[in-house]
Amino acid sequence: MEKRTLTLQPSEAVIVQAAANIYAAYISTGNVTKGTEKQWMQQSIDEALWIGLRADDMIVSDHEMG
Secondary structure, X not given: OOOOOOOOOHHXXXXXXXXXXXXXXXXXXXXXXXXXXXXXXXXXXHHHHHHHHHHHHHOOOHHHOO
């Protein structure tokens, strides 16, 4: 089996962590059942990305001030 590597940018890693947290919440509340894992994982990623984009729109960091 070929070894794969994954290199994420810091902002991508934050979205992955948020998606994992959201997915874990879905699992712990019983939403994720056998055969629905991919659907809930996609939902988690979509929601994490939406949160990230909304935060980026609303928050002006020191690096963005010019």
